[in-house]
Amino acid sequence: MxxxxxxxxxxxxxxxxxxxxxxxxxxxxxxxxxxxxxxxxxxxxxxxxxxxxxxxxxxxxxxxxxxxxxxxxxxxxTPPTYETWMHNKSVSKETFNGLPWxxxxxxxxxxxxxxxxxxxxxxxxxxxxxxxxxxxxxxxxxxxxxxxxxxxxxxxxxxxxxxxxxxxxxxxWDSTDGIIRLIVPRKKQELGHGEWDNTIDMWNFWPRVQRILYSPCNDDELYLGLMAPAADPRGSRVPLDLEVWVEMFPFLEPCLVEAAKLKSARYDRYxxxxxxxxxxxxxxxxxxxxxxxxxxxxxxxxxxxxxxxxxxxxxxxxxxxxxxxxxxxxxxxxxxxxxxxxxxxxxxxxxxxxxxxxxxxxxxxxxxxxxxxxxxxxx
Ligand code: FAD
Ligand code: 5PR
The missing domain is CATH 3.50.50.60 (FAD/NAD(P)-binding domain)
Structure with missing residues (x-):
């Protein structure tokens, strides 16, 4: 042309x-x-x-x-599936009909x-x-x-x-929720049994609203999004309040320990x-x-x-x-x-x-x- x-x-x-x-x-x-x-x-x-x-x-x-x-x-x-958990139980595994992601x-x-x-x-x-x-x-x-x-x-x-x-x-406008986003080492060997190559969107509404979006980026790097309402002082605290996150997601402790080391972490409202x-x-x-x-x-x-x-x-x-x-x-x-x-x-x-x-x-x-x-x- x-x-x-x-x-x-x-x-x-x-x-x-x-x-x-x-x-x-x-x-x-x-x-x-x-x-x-x-x-x-x-x-x-x-x-x-x-x-x-x-x-x-x-x-x-x-x-x-x-x-x-x-x-x-x-x-x-590309994770094998986009999985969603509610209170640690898998509720869906999506593959989008082959749509690339x-x-x-x-x-x-x-x-x-x-x-x-x-x-x-x-x-x-x-x-x-x-x-x-x-x-x-x-x-x-x-x-x-x-x-x-x-x-x-x-x-x-x-x-x-x-x-x-x-x-x-x-x-x-700003939303009521926000998120702490971090890259940490995968630590796959230390996570125990599980489909850890999946994206896993882990929701908990009780005893507090806390969610982790677990997203593997490659063999070495893991993207963690830790969501909590802006009104929750412990869930939104940076650097991470390790205790409050490990209590809710004990199986992710090796990754959360790494996440808590990141002093430059930020909590962002949407x-x-x-x-x-x-x-x-x-x-x-x-x-x-x-x-x-x-x-x-x-x-x-x-x-x-x-x-x-x-x-x-x-x-x-x-x-x-x-x-x-x-x-x-x-x-x-x-x-x-x-x-x-x-x-x-x-x-x-x-x-x-x-x-x-x-x-x-x-x-x-x-x-x-x-x-x-x-x-x-x-x-
Ligand atoms: P920015 O990334 O903000 O870039 C602006 C650039 O301009 C910066 O480099 C800045 O330094 C520079 N700049 C600023 N002011 C000036 C100036 N006056 N003069 C010159 N330079 C200037 N999107 C997705 O597609 N997938 C996702 O998974 C995803 N996840 C997200 C998760 C969260 C929690 C959030 C909040 C957003 C997410 N997004 C996602 C959205 C995505 O991050 C943004 O939409 C995207 O990064 C916007 O890009 P941008 O280039 O417009 O702006
Ligand atoms: N999906 C993605 C994401 O990064 C976020 C959310 C959903 C990929 C925030 O980090 O719901 O907040 C979301």
Whole structure:
């Protein structure tokens, strides 16, 4: 296909603010379709924050489109089943009708994307904090420098300055529950008998609400999500209150002992952000800047990646950036909106504790193939 971005002999330029999964995806996808791209990360280096992450078919297809899938598959894991326990009894084992899914550490995914950014020669500017954007196509940095571009991508996370400098109307709220997320050594030999390669979502409502989402990432690393209501001082304490977690999950003691050693542990409440629009003029918001969601369906990053990838797709055939990004939002946003709503509902009602909750509606976003723009994997 001819390079349609070369209108009047000039390559179009994009400034991307934020080097998380959304910003990396946008930068790679735009570069691959012929744009000049500069990626701004406010931190001193490109690196991942947080513990583990699930990607489903939608996110894995984006990785395929970005040329990063192989590297991500190496060193990540698809558990034999997604199991749910209630009070230590298995209530469901789900395999999603063969729908591809994968568990990995965040640093593993981030490294693969950052490697692809470097391989493509995308300009990376670290210690580069965006403070505001202008719908006319200007990005202003903390240093006072203002850069003009054909497209500004706000991928600067839930506290987005790109977004807030423009003044999108938004609803934001926090959930009653939150989670401590950690990566610890697997300690598989020490866990005794059990199907420890599975994802196991272990719920307990009595004597307290405490849950552990047990997620093996590979042979060596285990992602633990320890959930408790924000109002529970012991369950939400960091570093971990070992006694209160071992009392409820004695069979995980070897892993919990490791978890309690991690002094940098954080307890995070789930945050939701809903905007009136994701675009203004030449500015497009992607990822948590646009649609932070509860993690119940494990789709925040997956939707972010699909949306960032689809943005570049939409711009390939369009002559006006302003029109293309309006069309992009119209086309792709409904999937994210439904996913965000259902994730919020599941989180508020702790619905995943019932097991068998990955219904066709719950897997809608996961089944979307952004490369072919169709739903795959019949349920
Ligand atoms: P971020 O990851 O926040 O990245 C923003 C980047 O921008 C950072 O590098 C930051 O340093 C940088 N930055 C910030 N401000 C500026 C600025 N002003 N200028 C320049 N740079 C800036 N999603 C899934 O798909 N699967 C899961 O299993 C999953 N589990 C989750 C579990 C929990 C408990 C939670 C809370 C979320 C989970 N998510 C999951 C959601 C997922 O983590 C987020 O949706 C995703 O990481 C958002 O990516 P992002 O790039 O938009 O934002
Ligand atoms: N699923 C996943 C997850 O990471 C979380 C939840 C569900 C993969 C939070 O860590 O329900 O909170 C959830």
């Amino acid at each position: 001819p390079n349609v971005n070369m209108t009047s002999g000039k390559t179009r330029r994009a400034e991307v603010a934020g080097g998380g999964f959304a910003g990396l995806t946008a930068a790679i996808a735009l570069k691959q379709s012929g744009w000049d791209v500069t990626l701004h990360e406010k931190g001193p280096e490109l690196r991942a924050f947080g513990a583990g992450i699930y990607l489903w078919y939608n996110g894995l297809r984006v990785l395929e489109g970005l040329g990063a899938l192989e590297e991500v598959l190496e060193g990540s894991h 994968r568990v990995m550490t965040r640093s593993h995914l981030h490294t693969a994307l950052a490697n692809r950014v470097r391989a493509l020669g995308i300009e990376i500017r670290v210690n580069s904090e965006a403070v505001s954007a202008d719908p006319e196509g200007r990005l202003t940095l903390q240093t006072g420098e203002t850069i003009e571009a054909d497209l500004i991508v706000g991928a600067d996370g839930v506290g987005s300055k790109v977004r807030d400098s423009i003044g999108f109307e938004q609803d934001r 945050a939701t952000t809903r905007l009136d629009s994701w675009t203004r003029g030449k500015v497009a918001l992607v990822g948590d800047a646009a649609h932070a969601m509860c993690p119940a369906l494990a789709q925040g990053a997956g939707c972010a990646m699909v949306n960032a990838f689809s943005l570049a797709q939409e711009l390939e055939t369009a002559s006006s950036v302003e029109d293309a990004i309006v069309d992009w939002e119209k086309r792709i946003r409904p999937i994210t909106d439904r996913c965000q709503a259902l994730s919020g509902d599941y989180a508020a009602n702790r619905s995943l504790s019932k097991g068998n909750m990955f219904t066709p509606a719950a897997l809608e976003a996961a089944r979307y193939d952004p490369l072919r723009r169709v739903y795959s994997w019949p349920q």
